[in-house]
Amino acid sequence: xxxxxxxxxxxxxxxxxxxxxxxxxxxxxxxxxxxxxxxxxxxxxxxxxxxxxxxxxxxxxxxxxxxxxxxxxxxxxxxxxxxxxxxxxxxxxxxxxxxxxxxxxxxxxxxxxxxxxxxxxxxxxxxxxxxxxxxxxxxxxxxxxxxxxxxxxxxxxxxxxxxxxxxxxxxxxxxxxxxxxxxxxxxxxxxxxxxxxxxxxxxxxxxxxxxxxxxxxxxxxxxxxxxxxxxxxxxxxxxxxxxxxxxxxxxxxxxxxxxxxxxxxxxxxxxxxxxxxxxxxxxxxxxxxxxxxxxxxxxxxxxxxxxxxxxxxxxxxxxxxxxxxxxxxxxxxxxxxxxxxxxxxxxxxxxxxxxxxxxxxxxxxxxxxxxxxxxxxxxxxxxxxxxxxxxxxxxxxxxxxxxxxxxxxxxxxxxxxxxxxxxxxxxxxxxxxxxxxxxxxxxxxxxxxxxxxxxxxxxxxxxxxxxxxxxxxxxxxxxxxxxxxxxxxxxxxxxxxxxxxxxxxxxxxx
Amino acid sequence: xxxxxxxxxxxxxxxxxxxxxxxxxxxxxxxxxxxxxxxxxxxxxxxxxxxxxxxxxxxxxxxxxxxxxxxxxxxxxxxxxxxxxxxxxxxxxxxxxxxxxxxxxxxxxxxxxxxxxxxxxxxxxxxxxxxxxxxxxxxxxxxxxxxxxxxxxxxxxxxxxxxxxxxxxxxxxxxxxxxxxxxxxxxxxxxxxxxxxxxxxxxxxxxxxxxxxxxxxxxxxxxxxxxxxxxxxxxxxxxxxxxxxxxxxxxxxxxxxxxxxxxxxxxxxxxxxxxxxxxxxxxxxxxxxxxxxxxxxxxxxxxxxxxxxxxxxxxxxxxxxxxxxxxxxxxxxxxxxxxxxxxxxxxxxxxxxxxxxxxxxxx
Numbered sequence: 001x002x003x004x005x006x007x008x009x010x011x012x013x014x015x016x017x018x019x020x021x022x023x024x025x026x027x028x029x030x031x032x033x034x035x036x037x038x039x040x041x042x043x044x045x046x047x048x049x050x051x052x053x054x055x056x057x058x059x060x061x062x063x064x065x066x067x068x069x070x071x072x073x074x075x076x077x078x079x080x081x082x083x084x085x086x087x088x089x090x091x092x093x094x095x096x097x098x099x100x101x102x103x104x105x106x107x108x109x110x111x112x113x114x115x116x117x118x119x120x121x122x123x124x125x126x127x128x129x130x131x132x133x134x135x136x137x138x139x140x141x142x143x144x145x146x147x148x149x150x151x152x153x154x155x156x157x158x159x160x161x162x163x164x165x166x167x168x169x170x171x172x173x174x175x176x177x178x179x180x181x182x183x184x185x186x187x188x189x190x191x192x193x194x195x196x197x198x199x200x201x202x203x204x205x206x207x208x209x210x211x212x213x214x215x216x217x218x219x220x221x222x223x224x225x226x227x228x229x230x231x232x233x234x235x236x237x238x239x240x241x242x243x244x245x246x247x248x249x250x251x252x253x254x255x256x257x258x259x260x261x262x263x264x265x266x267x268x269x270x271x272x273x274x275x276x277x278x279x280x281x282x283x284x285x286x287x288x289x290x291x292x293x294x295x296x297x298x299x300x301x302x303x304x305x306x307x308x309x310x311x312x313x314x315x316x317x318x319x320x321x322x323x324x325x326x327x328x329x330x331x332x333x334x335x336x337x338x339x340x341x342x343x344x345x346x347x348x349x350x351x352x353x354x355x356x357x358x359x360x361x362x363x364x365x366x367x368x369x370x371x372x373x374x375x376x377x378x379x380x381x382x383x384x385x386x387x388x389x390x391x392x393x394x395x396x397x398x399x400x401x402x403x404x405x406x407x408x409x410x411x412x413x414x415x416x417x418x419x420x421x422x423x424x425x426x427x428x429x430x431x432x433x434x435x436x437x438x439x440x441x442x443x444x445x446x447x448x449x450x451x452x453x454x455x456x457x458x459x460x461x462x463x464x465x466x467x468x469x470x471x472x473x474x475x476x477x478x479x480x481x482x483x484x485x486x487x488x489x490x491x492x493x494x495x496x497x498x499x500x501x502x503x504x505x506x507x508x509x510x
Numbered sequence: 511x512x513x514x515x516x517x518x519x520x521x522x523x524x525x526x527x528x529x530x531x532x533x534x535x536x537x538x539x540x541x542x543x544x545x546x547x548x549x550x551x552x553x554x555x556x557x558x559x560x561x562x563x564x565x566x567x568x569x570x571x572x573x574x575x576x577x578x579x580x581x582x583x584x585x586x587x588x589x590x591x592x593x594x595x596x597x598x599x600x601x602x603x604x605x606x607x608x609x610x611x612x613x614x615x616x617x618x619x620x621x622x623x624x625x626x627x628x629x630x631x632x633x634x635x636x637x638x639x640x641x642x643x644x645x646x647x648x649x650x651x652x653x654x655x656x657x658x659x660x661x662x663x664x665x666x667x668x669x670x671x672x673x674x675x676x677x678x679x680x681x682x683x684x685x686x687x688x689x690x691x692x693x694x695x696x697x698x699x700x701x702x703x704x705x706x707x708x709x710x711x712x713x714x715x716x717x718x719x720x721x722x723x724x725x726x727x728x729x730x731x732x733x734x735x736x737x738x739x740x741x742x743x744x745x746x747x748x749x750x751x752x753x754x755x756x757x758x759x760x761x762x763x764x765x766x767x768x769x770x771x772x773x774x775x776x777x778x779x780x781x782x783x784x785x786x787x788x789x790x791x792x793x794x795x796x797x798x799x800x801x802x803x804x805x806x807x808x809x810x811x812x813x814x815x816x817x818x819x820x821x822x823x824x825x826x827x828x829x830x831x832x833x834x835x836x837x838x839x840x841x842x843x844x845x846x847x848x849x850x851x852x853x854x855x856x857x858x859x860x861x862x863x864x865x866x867x868x869x870x871x872x873x
Binding site: 340 | 726727728729731735738739741742744745746747749
């Protein structure tokens, strides 16, 4: 039997407050794509950090091509032949592809030589990337290709891909898979980290499933069903939210925006946005990240102010009003960044409630804080949304991602919003909490709120939405009732390919 | 090789003990330093740390010395919590002293009204001086640390010009100082036989007001949010620019008030040495006091001890006056060092061993 490329044996990582990995063993062979499957918080990242030398295991051994090694640092890991493509890219936007690549190389190589190598690799693997383009011009998919090529330049024997598809359109995912298969067939081992069952069943040769830091199964994905994998991953079957047909649908908020650029020079400006948001239903907005979602959300929430008639609420122009004024009218917004925007880790839950609910939950009086009301309001959020927290006085940073998301979701919903815009409501949230949050959003809409959900995950949007549209390159596609469209159509639209009333179909390149 | 490793959960108790630890280490190092300078360390300890607290009069002097520090630090702490870095309290202190002096010189003989007007003028003057960096920050995004710091030197030159020129006491033998103020322009003494005056009441009022603002009002909460994260501030509808303005104006007004209390208190006139570095020392006081009004009250007393100890050391030990600056520096150094060690631990990672392991793995 050939020696495994990488074998980890009973790896355990103990952090002071939590055991992130316990007795995790797995084995990756050359020429194999090995999946590490698990929901958020299952310990996938910790495992990869140990393999890539970012953090040291508390116990256990790592064998590289049969030899026991102690990986000291990412540089050491790269020296051994381990390459990693992170979920969040580390590229300088103001440099070209070739310049970014030179920076990642351990030794000095002339830039022309690097450009030549990048072209060679991009031809060989069908990873279309021009070494002379600036990174800020590239789409997310192209940036990922730059990251992959940077790894391949160092001729890795093991490539780690961390949730690589979360930012890609379905078409780009297909192309990525082709490349990964080719890399595998040339003898490289690949560790593929994901929580998406269909991808793993399609791509991977073996899978190791993690749950709560422990291995719950080893399997060959093609011989499993989504249900059996789900049971290994979360311990029970997926919960699909229930929904009745919407009752009373009325337009509440209208956006008419021909063009709007933000202060951020690298952000996508909004173009030709004409959107009606209706109470009683959930509107899903799909799109790969960085397509203008943030600007659209902030245009609704009031973080970006514009001409007064750009945003109409109950027919009244509110485009010029700021965040507080709009929130007091019932226009609420929940951004995707929980730790630093929607909530503050260094504040208690009671104080985090005050962050947005001061007016609508009457937590202040004559400019003074009403401490008992703040604690009572936070307590209600905790209770109503089954947040696992000791009470309103604990710091937000002590909560897990899912619990914090449930808390701030509760904070917004208990303010009885008339419009609620949610960006990535289940991002980084465990499956159980995600199901709960989706149900809460549907229920909120059925109770007469206008709910908008922006997400990169089409499955999620198809579960919760009554109507759906796509944002791509700062433009909105037409809105379609959910039962009149399909994942395939929306997936195509995510590349900007929809029919613009006879206008030329333009390729916004994935 | 020595490395710093982040601690996964820093001790909360140590966070509050660290200022005390820093004070202890400063005292210890100070005594050692005196010994190295050839002075009797016990005598040095006595001069520095016992004499300033051994009698009621000495204690009253200590408290008097602490008042400008506490006033400046309370204002600064409000700004620092909102991430507004006013480093120029020294300049605002001086401008406050100038404004109060002008009132005292031209409107000096009205009981109560003179003092009231001096307070208002001084606070307005300090705030106006702080408004310059605030405006440059909010309008042009100029760094408020640099601007406020540079304005200290402008204020210093301005006070020199005034006391050498237009405001100089004609009968003052050409000394750079104004005439002594009328009694109506002096803060009344609280305890007979000491110099401790009404400023103590100002300090108590300012510290309580600062506490209420920081911990009890929605405004204080919003300032804190702006200090924690610009994104969260924007999201929750906090206007970051108003927070910069507020942080600057409040700290400027407090420093101005401290300047007024100095000229209307122990000095009784304006000189070119009106501030002996209170505005800068107050930055250290604010941090040693953990940006909390109660902590600031204690920290200002400790810092006052170093000031008075330094003066005494000049008199009794024939040491240079800059000795109190050395103590200030040490205190800040130890505080920062303690804070680093609370958040990080020292690890001994031998890189050469790591390299050996790497070579072994590759062969």
